[in-house]
Amino acid sequence: MSDASGASRKKSLPAWLIVIAALVLLGVVVWRVDQSPTTDDAYVYADTINVVPEVNGKIIEMPVRDNQPVKQGDLLFRIDPRPYQDALNQARARLVTLDKQIGLTQRTVNAQQYNADSVKAxxxxxxxQAAQAADTLHRMEPLLAPGYTSAEDVDRARTAQRAAQAELSAAMLQAQQASAAVSGVDALVAQRAEVEAQIAIAELNLEYTEVRAPFDGRVASLRTTVxxxxxxxxxxxxxxxxxxxYVVANxxxxxxxxxxxxMPATVYLTSDTGKRFGGTIDSISYGVLPDDGGVVLDGLPRVARSINWVHVSQRFPVKIAVRDPDPNLFRVGTSAVATLRRDATVQDTAR
Known part of the structure; x- marks a missing residue:
């Protein structure tokens, strides 16, 4: 009887071992998943810009083609520069004309100033002369009563004093007119500043006729030509x-x-699952649009009147910066798989 029970225990021992091993394996898997969450809801992302010209015109040169890689500073396309070159030449010619006009006007102003100075003299x-005539009259008038001078001499002195005063008044009026006639070149100088600004704008527009790559990149969605x-x-x-x-993983x-x-992360692309790429978490999204409930309507939240027996966790995008990406594999929108390493530290990433 004891032999039979012992044999039974021996037969059941491997089954217990298998159960324990399965539980241990399950615990390791759960721990691993908890420490290194993985998702295949991910895609490749890169920043893009719309290449737009700053000026209007016909494209006369386009040395790039669709999907072509370019380097920073490479010519992407050139717009017909002739209208903008003509505008620049016109502005420059106007500046030359204005400078000559300023020179001629300045000479006229100088002559007016010389005339004003002469009139002041x-x-x-x-x-x-008026002061001398007044002094002469003042000296002669006291001599008339004793008979040391004649009345005729006093009348001549009085007439000379009045004539000198009148001449002084006329000269002062001429001086005022001469000063008012001095114009200046301030208005022309202001016009010159305006023309210089027009030249700067024309030079900038001419420069804008050449559109060059602002960074290393790849042309996409090219649907036009010369x-x-x-x-x-x-x-x-x-x-x-x-x-x-980047890989954006939800x-x-x-x-x-x-x-x-x-924190560090590992990604691979579904186009080539044999290559792994390291990366670091660049940022984590702080907001997504909910599918149902919580929508603000007329100032109040609207919550759907339904009960979900199974609660589906919301997903948030995690942006992962990829190190040493393969330029032949990485394309915007390529499906990817991302794994995070919560057990690693930021210092491990730096190393």
Whole structure:
């Protein structure tokens, strides 16, 4: 009887071992998933810009083609520069003409100033003559009563004094007229500043006829060629910034505990699952649009009158900056798989 029970225990022992091993394995898997959450709801992302001209005109040169890589400073396309070159030449010619006009006007102003100075000197001379005539009259008038001078001499002195005073008044009026006639070149100088500003704008517009790459990138969505009229501020094509590549992974809110910017991550693309790429968390989204409930309507939140027996966790985008991406594999929108490492520290990422 004892032999039979012992044999039974021996047969059940492997089953217990299998159960324990399965539980241990399950615990390791749960711990691993908890420490390194993974999602296949991810895609490749890169910053893009719309390449738009600053001026209007016909495209006369376009050395790039669709999906072509370009370097910073490469010519993307050139707009016909002739109208803007003509505008620049016209503004420069106007500046030359205005400078000559300022020179001629300045000479006229100088002549007016010389005339005003001459009239001022005449005023001083007339003032001196009037003062001398007044002094002479004042000396002669006391001599008339004793008979030391004649009445005729006094009348001549009085007439000379009046004539000198009248001449002084006339000279002063001429001086005022001469001073008022001095014009100046202030208005022309102000016009010159305006023309210089027009020249600067014309030079800038001429420079804008050449559109160059602001960074290393790749041309995308090019649907035009030489001969197309380009409108200012209207996109011609898109330029992808290939200097920095990201993977945007949507993780459940329950997976984001302890996750923060700077932590390491591993990603791979579904186009080539054999290559792994390291990266760091650039940022974590702080807002998504809910699918139902919580919508503000007329100042009050509207909550759907339904009960979900199974609660689906919200997903938040986690932006991962990829290190050493393969330029032949990374394309905007490529599906990816991302794994976070919550057990690592930011210092581990730096190393």
């Amino acid at each position: 005449a005023v001083e001379r007339s003032r001196a 001969g197309q009229f380009a409108s200012a501020l209207k996109p011609v094509f898109t330029l992808i910034d290939t200097r920095h590549w 993780f459940r809110e329950t997976d984001l505990k302890g996750v923060r910017a700077g």
